[in-house]
Amino acid sequence: MKTAKYLAAVVGAGPAGLYGAEFLAQSDVRVVVLNRDIRPGGLAEYGIYPEKYRMKEGLRRQFCRILEHPLITYYGNLLVGREGDLSLEDLRSLGFQGILVTVGAQGTKWLGIPGEDLHGVYHAKYIVYHYNKLPPYSTWSFDIGRRVALIGVGNVMVDVARWLIREKKVDEVIAVARRGPAEVKFTRDEFATIAANLDVADLEREIARVANVMRSVGQDPEAAKAFILSALERAYPKVSSTRFRFRFLSSPKRILGDAHNRVRVLEVENNTLVRVGETTKPRGLRTFDMLEVDTVIYCIGDQVDPGLGLPVKWGAYVTHPHPRFPVEGTSYEAYDPEKEEAIEGIFVAGWARQPSKGLVGTARKDGRHGAQALLHYLRTQSTLSPEEMEARLNTLRARFRELDKPVVTEEDWFRLLEVERREAERRGVPEFKFATNEEMLRAIGKLPSR
Numbered sequence: 075m076k077t078a079k080y081l082a083a084v085v086g087a088g089p090a091g092l093y094g095a096e097f098l099a100q101s102d103v104r105v106v107v108l109n110r111d112i113r114p115g116g117l118a119e120y121g122i123y124p125e126k127y128r129m130k131e132g133l134r135r136q137f138c139r140i141l142e143h144p145l146i147t148y149y150g151n152l153l154v155g156r157e158g159d160l161s162l163e164d165l166r167s168l169g170f171q172g173i174l175v176t177v178g179a180q181g182t183k184w185l186g187i188p189g190e191d192l193h194g195v196y197h198a199k200y201i202v203y204h205y206n207k208l209p210p211y212s213t214w215s216f217d218i219g220r221r222v223a224l225i226g227v228g229n230v231m232v233d234v235a236r237w238l239i240r241e242k243k244v245d246e247v248i249a250v251a252r253r254g255p256a257e258v259k260f261t262r263d264e265f266a267t268i269a270a271n272l273d274v275a276d277l278e279r280e281i282a283r284v285a286n287v288m289r290s291v292g293q294d295p296e297a298a299k300a301f302i303l304s305a306l307e308r309a310y311p312k313v314s315s316t317r318f319r320f321r322f323l324s325s326p327k328r329i330l331g332d333a334h335n336r337v338r339v340l341e342v343e344n345n346t347l348v349r350v351g352e353t354t355k356p357r358g359l360r361t362f363d364m365l366e367v368d369t370v371i372y373c374i375g376d377q378v379d380p381g382l383g384l385p386v387k388w389g390a391y392v393t394h395p396h397p398r399f400p401v402e403g404t405s406y407e408a409y410d411p412e413k414e415e416a417i418e419g420i421f422v423a424g425w426a427r428q429p430s431k432g433l434v435g436t437a438r439k440d441g442r443h444g445a446q447a448l449l450h451y452l453r454t455q456s457t458l459s460p461e462e463m464e465a466r467l468n469t470l471r472a473r474f475r476e477l478d479k480p481v482v483t484e485e486d487w488f489r490l491l492e493v494e495r496r497e498a499e500r501r502g503v504p505e506f507k508f509a510t511n512e513e514m515l516r517a518i519g520k521l522p523s524r
């Protein structure tokens with residue numbers, strides 16, 4: 075290993091940040107990874123469905139290996155942002171020569187329709203964080219009723235339906251799609267986790283109801299139905315009597331409540347489809363239907379958090395339209411559209427650049443490309459001596475000591491994994507996770523035990 079010449083910060087330790095950090099370290103950059111959560115992993119830890127033990131364990135092993143790299147230091151339990159423990163400006167003043175922002179998409183997307191503030195309306199992100207035990211959502215209580223409408227028909231909808239069907243065992247789940255059965259975004263393998271609860275007769279009626287609209291834009295209703303039904307071959311065993319059904323060509327317009335402000339009805343507008351090039355768009359028909367549900371969960375994707383301090387457009391941090399350091403034709407450089415200039419030294423990758431886009435593999439590739447763009451930029455900067463590098467890192471550690479909470483390192487996380495592994499063994503369960511930051515910090519000796 076050569077001596078590091080540049081000092082960079084990676085903000086966010088999801089797949090994009092961790093694989094980006096690995097790329098930088100392999101290119102002899104000294105990297106400090108700063109992460110909001112105690113655990114690294116982002117949605118690989120707190121998004122991927124809990125029962126995907128092997129996938130999650132495999133990713134954790136890769137993340138451990140990355141964080142063991144001698145040029146990478148991990149600091150978790152540390153929020154970066156305008157109101158955070160450190161701002162992006164602070165990181166610059168502390169001497170970081172470049173910053174890779176990989177904070178994911180932490181904001182929620184809503185439709186802005188009346189009734190979204192009623193009791194029983196939730197965003198999928200918080201449910202997913204809850205069942206994956208991310209503090210503080212792990213301890214939130216969600217008042218899930220018996221009849222649940224899920225807005226959106228992607229893989230997140232399937233994950234939430236899986237939880238409702240297999241854990242909460244509600245009576246009915248209705249997946250509401252603004253377009254038709256040919257435009258569902260979930261994969262067959264994911265749908266197999268809930269296919270046993272599909273009301274097949276209802277699907278046939280629903281596809282017959284929308285068949286003419288589908289044909290009008292050149293779609294084949296039978297092929298769309300066959301795709302959905304093909305998941306039955308691999309269906310997970312049925313564990314509840316929940317009825318799962320679809321409602322296609324329907325855009326939510328209003329959520330109505332009862333006298334206790336609890337969701338009572340989801341009003342939807344019926345749509346037709348209009349062909350636009352290779353794809354379709356929904357168009358409202360001004361006829362409305364009422365779906366009797368007591369819970370509504372938005373599964374329509376996420377957007378970034380403007381609190382980080384970078385300009386936001388279309389739900390994502392803005393990148394330079396004419397990048398100086400493109401990678402495979404893509405811009406990763408943060409951009410200020412008001413000043414019409416690059417935000418010097420700051421690069422964006424993963425779901426922070428493209429919210430809700432793709433799987434872990436996509437985030438890994440994007441994180442590496444963002445890191446490559448940052449590396450090109452770093453090579454235009456002066457190199458640092460080992461003494462200067464150490465002095466800057468010491469100033470950062472001094473800043474941490476001023477915080478009113480402990481910051482965790484990679485060793486702390488390795489220790490936490492070991493404590494939780496032993497606890498899982500003791501309980502005879504495949505996995506155990508502490509649900510609060512306090513419990514995690516106590517378990518690794520960062521807070522005094524009670």
Ligand SMILES: Cc1cc2nc3c(=O)[nH]c(=O)nc-3n(C[C@H](O)[C@H](O)[C@H](O)COP(=O)(O)OP(=O)(O)OC[C@H]3O[C@@H](n4cnc5c(N)ncnc54)[C@H](O)[C@@H]3O)c2cc1C
Nearest residue numbers: 086088089090110116117121154177178424425433434437
């Ligand atoms: C419900 C769900 C299920 C999924 N299931 C799968 C699956 O089964 N298989 C698959 O391949 N992909 C799955 N994905 C997709 C996959 O999780 C994402 O592609 C990937 O995690 C995105 O990586 P990222 O690093 O860009 O963002 P994230 O994974 O969101 O990571 C962001 C990181 O930034 C940190 N952070 C946020 N804000 C700040 C801040 N202000 N300061 C410091 N740190 C901050 C967070 O703590 C987090 O560690 C799923 C996604 C969701 C939503």
Ligand SMILES: NC(=O)c1ccc[n+]([C@@H]2O[C@H](COP(=O)([O-])OP(=O)(O)OC[C@H]3O[C@@H](n4cnc5c(N)ncnc54)[C@H](OP(=O)(O)O)[C@@H]3O)[C@@H](O)[C@H]2O)c1
Nearest residue numbers: 226227228229230231252253259373374375430431432433
């Ligand atoms: N198990 C897994 O492998 C897994 C699990 C979860 C997530 N993921 C991945 O994570 C990414 C994000 O998943 P996702 O399900 O959030 O996103 P997604 O696949 O893009 O699906 C979003 C759904 O929401 C709908 N939608 C979006 N905006 C809407 C609006 N304004 N009004 C009504 N409906 C709207 C979309 O409909 P339109 O098509 O009409 O826009 C679509 O049906 C995907 O890449 C997914 O594959 C993977």
